[in-house]
Amino acid sequence: MSLQLQNTLSGKKELFEPVDPEHVRIYACGPTVYNYAHIGNARMAVVNDLLVRVLKTQFKKVTYVSNITDIDDKIIEASKETGEEIYSITSKYTDIYNNDMSALGVKLPDIQPRATDHIKEMIALIQKLIDANKAYEKNGHVLFHVPSFENYGILSKRNRDEQIAGSRVEVAPFKKDPADFVLWKPSPSPLPGWNSPWGFGRPGWHLECSVMSEKSLGLPFDIHSGGIDLVFPHHENEIAQTCSISKHKEPKDFATYWFHNGFVNVEGEKMSKSIGNIRLVHELNKKYKGEVLRLTLLSAHYKQPLNWTEEIIEQNSKMLDRLYRVLLELSDISVKLELPTDSIMESFLDDLNTPKIIAKLNEEANSASSASKDRKVKIKKNLLSTGKILGILEDDPENWLGYSQKSKENSEEIERLINQRNEARRSKNFNLADTIRDTLKDKGIEIEDTDKGTIWRKSR
RNA sequence: GGCUCGGUGGCAGAGUGGUUAUGUAGGGGCCUGCAAAGCCUUGCACAGCGGUUCGAUUCCGCUCCGAGCCUCCA
Known part of the structure; x- marks a missing residue:
């Protein structure tokens, strides 16, 4: 029984074999901190948190890195709108992000690097790319020259000739090729920036993850993850940057497995500012318990789109209540936690099949009331040990169900x-x-x- | 136009070449003064049309519908 993961690179489910069996290394592209995190950000955080928990059941040492992007045009815009200092915005929303995720049972990554702490390394990488003739300077910008990297498009399975160049974004006139992307751009005062060989400026998006993943984990590492929308262009561009200057020509020499979670829609529609249907974790946390939100996020397979509705939150909330009732019924039984049964572990290891695990959890719960004492011990053990990996059923059942309110209530x-x-x-x-x-x-x-x-x- | 992924019972959502997924909601019943919780029970679900097969929701093809991406995005 071993872990299988869907690898975006191959488009197939593959057996997970770490580069170093003694030390599994995973990097998840984290948030740009300029606003409250929404439920889509949370899905990525929860899914990766789950992946790390599952990895830890199989491997002794797991290092999980997830960054904070704290320099970006969206942050600059937020600062213009609110008049708040950049640093004050990024540090505030970093804290809020970590607190909001913590409420969902997401543990802090082992390392949470920040982009602005790695400007020097980014400049060094740009210089290497220029020296290798993979990037060029024009009008104070440094651009990565996409045609210079033959593997471009390998992750997103895109053939450049078949795409419509600039179909959604205007092509800047100084680009040699419409697909070329910015590594460095000028920052006219009062915008934030750093001195560089190409003048005062700031890094383009993508660069920070190439630099920070290599610095914190070394290459190649095992899993590079993020939301499905990051496949293109973010991860494709990271691959171009990292793989065109080193001996790591192929994406698998950068990270072996590329792991992406699906989108969250809201009431059947895409979450977007213009529709005004963005669900912020900060707000949801006020209304629902963290475990309810977490279970709802895990109620569909991580790859599938998840339609976030009041109704499914309610359904999952009721399911959790029932599971807690079973635990309450079993409260006089003491157990020592181990791993869940093989049947449940198999579903965890089968590309994190959480809906199936939840079904098995319910089946366990169904048999509780008429079970023998021995069986009850097994049931409780299984419920709690499965819950521990899923990140649910960790509250006291009496407290969860509202029975132990004597001190708080009148x-x-x-x-x-x-x-x-x-x-x-x-x-x-x-x-x-x-x-x-x-x-x-x-x-x-x-x-x-x-x-x-x-x-x-x-x-x- | 290109690429990718889907269409399963009221809702959510796995899975399988032939057997009840599971939850939630609904119906009926037991229990209860009434409830709550629990227990029992119940529902011609696999987009359509062809093909392969003894047999297809599952494999293949086509059609229809939907979603995502094609340099803002988790």
């Missing part, structure tokens, strides 16, 4: 009403009893008559 008042209701029930005054139930319900308190007496929980 419990004396609640207890008084419950006693009053029980009095009414004893005297068969069911009208009064039901009125009290409704009163409590209005306060968000659900009461349940059990054989151990009446208990209550906060229902929202």
Whole structure:
């Protein structure tokens, strides 16, 4: 049983064999920090977090690097709009990003490099590209000359002759070839910039990931990942930069596996500013528990598009509640966590088939109530160990379901009403009893008559 | 125009050359004074048309529909 991953490079599911079996290395292209992260950013973060967790079940040492891009035209624009200093914007949104992802159970990467800490290395790479005749300077810009790299298009499977040049973006007049992309561009005052052999300026997009991945992991490393939209042009251009000056001519000499997650749509439409349907994690976190959002993000296979709707959040929320109820039922059973059963591990290792894992989790849960003691131990172990990799079921079931709110709520008042209701029930005054139930319900308190007496929980 | 990926029950979503995916919602029932939770039970789902096959939702072809990308994007 070993890990298989869909490799964008080959378009096929491949057996995962690390370059160094003692040390798995993975780089995920992280966010540009100029705004709150949206649910699409979160999907990438959660999927890669899951991938790292799964890798850790198979390999002793895993190093996960995910960068912060903190110099970019979008940041400059945000600064112009708000009047806020660039550095203040980037440090603020870096923190917000990390906090918001943390709420989704995403662990910090082992290394989180920042672009602005690597300007020197970027300049050095540009110089090497110029020296190798792969890039040229024009009007204060340095451009990568795409026709000079024969493998261009190999990842995105694009034949340049068949594409419509500049179909969506105007071609700058100083480009030798319409596909040439910027490595360095001038930064007229007061824009942020650095001194370079080509004048005061700033790096183009793509460069930071070439530099930081090599610096933090060495080449070749195992997995280079990101959202599906990064395949072209971002990853293609990274490959061009990295693979045209070293002995690493092929993308697999840069990273062996190229791993991409699908898009998130919102209520059937593409998320976009113009439609105004961007779902920010920061806002979602206020409304839903992190595990609910995380499970919803994992409810479809990572490669598939995910249609983000209120309805699926609700469905996943109910599913989690039920799983927690099963755990509550099993709360007097103590277990020692191990890896999930082979059947579940197989699904993890089969290109992270999370929907199938979730189905198996539910099947386990289904058999809980009528199971023998031994079986219950196994069920609980399996639920918790699977949850641990998925990043769910890590809360205390009582707390999750709202039973242990005594210190936070006005419990004396609640207890008084419950006693009053029980009095009414004893005297068969069911009208009064039901009125009290409704009163409590209005306060968000659900009461349940059990054989151990009446208990209550906060229902929202 | 080019490239890529899809179309599965009300919704979400795996999977398979012949057997119940799973969840959620709905129907019926048990339990309950009423609830909640739980339990039992239930639904002619595989876009269309051809082909291969003893047999196709699964393989092949075509058609229709949808999504993404073609230098802003996760």
